[in-house]
Amino acid sequence: MAGAEQQTNENPGLDSARARVRMRVPSVAERVAEELRYQLAEGFLVPGAKLTEATVAEDLGVSRNTVREAFAELASERLLIRQPNRGVYVATLEPGDIHDVYTVRRAIEVSSIRAGGSPERIAAVRAAVEEGKRAAAANDNDGLGSANQHFHGAIVALAESARLNAIMKQVLAEMRLYFHKATVDANFYSDWLEENEKICSALEHGELEKAGDLLLAYLNRSEQQQASVHGQ
Numbered sequence: 001m002a003g004a005e006q007q008t009n010e011n012p013g014l015d016s017a018r019a020r021v022r023m024r025v026p027s028v029a030e031r032v033a034e035e036l037r038y039q040l041a042e043g044f045l046v047p048g049a050k051l052t053e054a055t056v057a058e059d060l061g062v063s064r065n066t067v068r069e070a071f072a073e074l075a076s077e078r079l080l081i082r083q084p085n086r087g088v089y090v091a092t093l094e095p096g097d098i099h100d101v102y103t104v105r106r107a108i109e110v111s112s113i114r115a116g117g118s119p120e121r122i123a124a125v126r127a128a129v130e131e132g133k134r135a136a137a138a139n140d141n142d143g144l145g146s147a148n149q150h151f152h153g154a155i156v157a158l159a160e161s162a163r164l165n166a167i168m169k170q171v172l173a174e175m176r177l178y179f180h181k182a183t184v185d186a187n188f189y190s191d192w193l194e195e196n197e198k199i200c201s202a203l204e205h206g207e208l209e210k211a212g213d214l215l216l217a218y219l220n221r222s223e224q225q226q227a228s229v230h231g232q
Contacts, residue, residue, distance in 0.1 A: 027069075028062055028066050029066045029067075029069035029070045029073065030070075030073070032056070032060055032062055032066055032067060032069075032070035033069075033070040033073045033074055034169075035060060036051075036056070036070060036074060036079075036080075037074065037077075037079065037169055037170065037173050038169075040079055040090065040173035040176055040177065041149055041169065041172040041173045041175075041176050042146050042149070042176070043142055043145055043146065043176050043179075045090050046090060047090050047091065047092040047093070047177050048089060048090060048092050049089065049090045050087055050088070050089050051071070051080065051087070051088045051089065051090065052087065052088070053067045053068055053071070053088075056070075071088050075088075077170050077173075078091055078093070078097075078174070079091055079170070079173050079174065079177075090177070091177060092177070093174060093177050093178055097174070098178065098223060098226050098227055099223065099227075101171060101174055101175065101178075102219055102220075102222070102223040102226075104167070104171055105152075105171060105175075105219055106216060106219050106220075108156055108159075108164050108167060108168060108171075109152060109155050109156055109168075109215060109219065110212050110215055110216050110219070111159075111212075112155055112156050112157075112158045112159040112164065113155050113158060113199070113203060113208065113211045113212050113215055114208050114209065114211070114212035115158065115159060115208070116158065116203070116206070116208050117157075117158030117159070117160070117203075118160075121154070121157055121158045121160065122158070122203055122204060124154040124157060125151065125154040125155060125158070125200050125203060126200055126204065127150075127154070128147055128148075128150040128151035128153075128154050128196075129147075129151060129193075129196050129197055129200045131143075131146075131147040131150060132144055132147035132148060132151065132193050132196060133193065134147075135147050136193055144193070145176070145179060148192060148193075148196070149172050149175070149176065151196050151200075152168070152172065153165075153168055153169070153172060155199075155215070156168040178226055178229075192218070192222070195214070195218050198214055199211055199214045199215050199218065202214060
Protein backbone atom coordinates (compact mmCIF):
# COMPACT_ATOMS: atom_id res chain seq x y z
CA MET A 1 0.00 0.00 0.00
CA ALA A 2 2.81 2.37 0.90
CA GLY A 3 4.45 1.69 -2.44
CA ALA A 4 1.23 2.53 -4.25
CA GLU A 5 0.90 5.78 -2.31
CA GLN A 6 4.50 6.70 -3.13
CA GLN A 7 3.95 5.95 -6.81
CA THR A 8 0.84 8.15 -6.81
CA ASN A 9 2.68 11.00 -5.12
CA GLU A 10 5.50 10.78 -7.63
CA ASN A 11 3.11 11.22 -10.58
CA PRO A 12 0.83 14.15 -9.69
CA GLY A 13 0.46 15.14 -13.35
CA LEU A 14 -0.67 11.66 -14.35
CA ASP A 15 -3.15 11.53 -11.47
CA SER A 16 -4.54 14.91 -12.50
CA ALA A 17 -4.97 13.75 -16.10
CA ARG A 18 -6.75 10.61 -14.96
CA ALA A 19 -9.09 12.68 -12.81
CA ARG A 20 -9.93 14.92 -15.76
CA VAL A 21 -10.77 11.87 -17.88
CA ARG A 22 -13.06 10.50 -15.16
CA MET A 23 -14.77 13.86 -14.67
CA ARG A 24 -15.17 14.70 -18.35
CA VAL A 25 -18.45 16.51 -19.01
CA PRO A 26 -20.04 16.32 -22.48
CA SER A 27 -19.86 19.55 -24.45
CA VAL A 28 -22.99 21.53 -25.23
CA ALA A 29 -22.77 20.40 -28.86
CA GLU A 30 -22.63 16.76 -27.73
CA ARG A 31 -25.71 17.29 -25.56
CA VAL A 32 -27.55 18.88 -28.49
CA ALA A 33 -26.57 15.91 -30.69
CA GLU A 34 -27.84 13.57 -27.96
CA GLU A 35 -31.18 15.39 -27.85
CA LEU A 36 -31.58 15.24 -31.62
CA ARG A 37 -30.59 11.57 -31.59
CA TYR A 38 -33.30 11.00 -28.99
CA GLN A 39 -35.88 12.82 -31.10
CA LEU A 40 -34.98 10.65 -34.07
CA ALA A 41 -35.23 7.43 -32.04
CA GLU A 42 -38.60 8.47 -30.61
CA GLY A 43 -39.98 9.27 -34.05
CA PHE A 44 -40.34 13.03 -33.55
CA LEU A 45 -38.13 13.77 -36.57
CA VAL A 46 -39.09 12.03 -39.78
CA PRO A 47 -37.01 11.14 -42.86
CA GLY A 48 -36.59 14.04 -45.23
CA ALA A 49 -37.51 16.72 -42.67
CA LYS A 50 -35.48 19.89 -43.00
CA LEU A 51 -33.67 21.16 -39.91
CA THR A 52 -32.41 24.72 -39.58
CA GLU A 53 -29.70 25.93 -37.26
CA ALA A 54 -31.79 28.92 -36.19
CA THR A 55 -34.87 26.88 -35.25
CA VAL A 56 -32.97 24.21 -33.35
CA ALA A 57 -30.85 26.83 -31.60
CA GLU A 58 -33.97 28.69 -30.46
CA ASP A 59 -35.77 25.52 -29.37
CA LEU A 60 -32.82 24.27 -27.30
CA GLY A 61 -31.51 27.63 -26.11
CA VAL A 62 -28.05 27.29 -27.61
CA SER A 63 -25.98 29.11 -30.22
CA ARG A 64 -26.13 28.39 -33.93
CA ASN A 65 -22.45 27.45 -33.86
CA THR A 66 -23.27 24.78 -31.27
CA VAL A 67 -26.07 23.43 -33.45
CA ARG A 68 -23.73 23.40 -36.44
CA GLU A 69 -21.30 21.22 -34.47
CA ALA A 70 -24.12 18.87 -33.46
CA PHE A 71 -25.30 18.63 -37.07
CA ALA A 72 -21.77 17.67 -38.14
CA GLU A 73 -21.65 14.90 -35.52
CA LEU A 74 -25.00 13.46 -36.61
CA ALA A 75 -24.05 13.74 -40.28
CA SER A 76 -20.97 11.61 -39.51
CA GLU A 77 -23.38 9.01 -38.08
CA ARG A 78 -25.48 9.15 -41.28
CA LEU A 79 -28.52 10.40 -39.36
CA LEU A 80 -28.50 13.81 -41.05
CA ILE A 81 -27.55 14.85 -44.57
CA ARG A 82 -26.15 18.25 -45.51
CA GLN A 83 -27.10 19.20 -49.05
CA PRO A 84 -25.05 22.07 -50.54
CA ASN A 85 -27.06 25.26 -51.02
CA ARG A 86 -30.18 23.56 -49.63
CA GLY A 87 -29.60 22.84 -45.96
CA VAL A 88 -29.65 19.96 -43.49
CA TYR A 89 -32.18 17.14 -43.68
CA VAL A 90 -33.05 14.06 -41.67
CA ALA A 91 -31.58 11.13 -43.56
CA THR A 92 -33.64 8.77 -45.65
CA LEU A 93 -31.73 5.52 -45.31
CA GLU A 94 -31.00 3.36 -48.29
CA PRO A 95 -32.18 -0.27 -48.54
CA GLY A 96 -28.57 -1.39 -48.76
CA ASP A 97 -27.97 -0.16 -45.20
CA ILE A 98 -30.53 -2.54 -43.71
CA HIS A 99 -28.32 -5.62 -43.50
CA ASP A 100 -25.47 -3.64 -42.00
CA VAL A 101 -27.68 -2.20 -39.27
CA TYR A 102 -29.13 -5.60 -38.41
CA THR A 103 -25.65 -7.12 -38.33
CA VAL A 104 -24.80 -4.65 -35.57
CA ARG A 105 -28.07 -5.36 -33.77
CA ARG A 106 -27.50 -9.10 -33.80
CA ALA A 107 -23.99 -8.65 -32.46
CA ILE A 108 -24.84 -6.41 -29.52
CA GLU A 109 -28.42 -7.33 -28.62
CA VAL A 110 -28.09 -11.11 -28.69
CA SER A 111 -24.78 -11.13 -26.80
CA SER A 112 -26.22 -8.75 -24.20
CA ILE A 113 -29.29 -10.85 -23.46
CA ARG A 114 -27.37 -14.14 -23.40
CA ALA A 115 -25.14 -12.72 -20.67
CA GLY A 116 -28.15 -11.81 -18.53
CA GLY A 117 -28.15 -8.82 -16.22
CA SER A 118 -28.96 -7.47 -12.79
CA PRO A 119 -32.53 -7.62 -11.44
CA GLU A 120 -32.81 -3.88 -12.00
CA ARG A 121 -31.76 -4.15 -15.65
CA ILE A 122 -34.12 -7.06 -16.25
CA ALA A 123 -36.93 -5.04 -14.63
CA ALA A 124 -36.27 -2.28 -17.17
CA VAL A 125 -36.82 -4.78 -20.00
CA ARG A 126 -40.11 -5.81 -18.38
CA ALA A 127 -41.11 -2.16 -17.95
CA ALA A 128 -40.67 -1.60 -21.69
CA VAL A 129 -42.90 -4.61 -22.45
CA GLU A 130 -45.61 -3.30 -20.12
CA GLU A 131 -45.27 0.16 -21.68
CA GLY A 132 -45.97 -1.44 -25.04
CA LYS A 133 -49.04 -3.23 -23.72
CA ARG A 134 -50.47 0.00 -22.37
CA ALA A 135 -49.86 1.76 -25.67
CA ALA A 136 -51.50 -1.08 -27.60
CA ALA A 137 -54.54 -0.98 -25.31
CA ALA A 138 -54.85 2.75 -26.00
CA ASN A 139 -54.39 2.26 -29.76
CA ASP A 140 -51.35 4.52 -29.51
CA ASN A 141 -49.18 3.31 -32.39
CA ASP A 142 -46.53 5.99 -31.90
CA GLY A 143 -46.33 5.12 -28.21
CA LEU A 144 -46.05 1.46 -29.11
CA GLY A 145 -43.18 2.27 -31.44
CA SER A 146 -41.36 4.16 -28.69
CA ALA A 147 -41.94 1.28 -26.25
CA ASN A 148 -40.41 -1.10 -28.77
CA GLN A 149 -37.36 1.15 -29.01
CA HIS A 150 -37.12 1.22 -25.21
CA PHE A 151 -37.33 -2.59 -25.13
CA HIS A 152 -34.32 -3.04 -27.40
CA GLY A 153 -32.39 -0.29 -25.65
CA ALA A 154 -33.04 -2.02 -22.32
CA ILE A 155 -31.74 -5.30 -23.71
CA VAL A 156 -28.39 -3.74 -24.62
CA ALA A 157 -28.34 -1.94 -21.25
CA LEU A 158 -28.22 -5.39 -19.60
CA ALA A 159 -24.50 -5.39 -20.41
CA GLU A 160 -23.95 -2.19 -18.41
CA SER A 161 -21.55 -0.89 -21.05
CA ALA A 162 -21.52 2.82 -21.81
CA ARG A 163 -19.93 2.13 -25.21
CA LEU A 164 -22.60 -0.40 -26.22
CA ASN A 165 -25.33 1.96 -25.04
CA ALA A 166 -23.87 4.74 -27.20
CA ILE A 167 -23.77 2.47 -30.25
CA MET A 168 -27.33 1.35 -29.60
CA LYS A 169 -28.61 4.92 -29.39
CA GLN A 170 -27.35 5.56 -32.92
CA VAL A 171 -28.76 2.24 -34.13
CA LEU A 172 -32.18 2.97 -32.62
CA ALA A 173 -32.24 6.35 -34.34
CA GLU A 174 -31.42 4.70 -37.66
CA MET A 175 -34.05 2.01 -37.12
CA ARG A 176 -36.78 4.56 -36.45
CA LEU A 177 -35.99 6.14 -39.80
CA TYR A 178 -36.59 2.78 -41.45
CA PHE A 179 -39.72 2.12 -39.43
CA HIS A 180 -41.44 5.31 -40.60
CA LYS A 181 -42.08 3.68 -43.95
CA ALA A 182 -43.17 0.37 -42.43
CA THR A 183 -45.66 1.94 -40.05
CA VAL A 184 -48.15 2.66 -42.80
CA ASP A 185 -49.30 -0.76 -41.57
CA ALA A 186 -51.08 0.04 -38.32
CA ASN A 187 -50.21 -3.40 -36.94
CA PHE A 188 -46.49 -3.05 -37.56
CA TYR A 189 -45.47 -2.63 -33.93
CA SER A 190 -48.24 -4.65 -32.32
CA ASP A 191 -47.13 -7.69 -34.33
CA TRP A 192 -43.88 -7.66 -32.36
CA LEU A 193 -45.37 -7.12 -28.90
CA GLU A 194 -46.05 -10.82 -28.32
CA GLU A 195 -42.46 -11.61 -29.31
CA ASN A 196 -41.18 -9.04 -26.83
CA GLU A 197 -43.20 -10.74 -24.09
CA LYS A 198 -41.73 -14.17 -24.90
CA ILE A 199 -38.18 -12.84 -24.93
CA CYS A 200 -38.67 -10.98 -21.67
CA SER A 201 -40.25 -14.00 -19.99
CA ALA A 202 -37.32 -16.23 -20.94
CA LEU A 203 -34.91 -13.61 -19.59
CA GLU A 204 -36.83 -13.34 -16.31
CA HIS A 205 -36.74 -17.13 -15.86
CA GLY A 206 -32.99 -17.24 -16.42
CA GLU A 207 -33.38 -19.07 -19.74
CA LEU A 208 -30.69 -16.98 -21.35
CA GLU A 209 -29.89 -19.20 -24.33
CA LYS A 210 -33.60 -19.42 -25.14
CA ALA A 211 -33.95 -15.65 -24.82
CA GLY A 212 -31.00 -15.19 -27.17
CA ASP A 213 -32.40 -17.66 -29.70
CA LEU A 214 -35.80 -15.96 -29.63
CA LEU A 215 -34.23 -12.55 -30.07
CA LEU A 216 -32.02 -13.75 -32.93
CA ALA A 217 -35.01 -15.20 -34.77
CA TYR A 218 -36.91 -11.96 -34.08
CA LEU A 219 -34.15 -9.83 -35.58
CA ASN A 220 -33.83 -12.09 -38.62
CA ARG A 221 -37.56 -11.80 -39.32
CA SER A 222 -37.46 -8.06 -38.73
CA GLU A 223 -34.63 -7.67 -41.24
CA GLN A 224 -36.56 -9.65 -43.84
CA GLN A 225 -39.61 -7.50 -43.23
CA GLN A 226 -37.68 -4.26 -43.57
CA ALA A 227 -35.96 -5.47 -46.73
CA SER A 228 -39.37 -6.26 -48.21
CA VAL A 229 -40.86 -2.90 -47.20
CA HIS A 230 -37.93 -1.01 -48.67
CA GLY A 231 -37.83 -3.02 -51.86
CA GLN A 232 -34.58 -4.85 -51.29
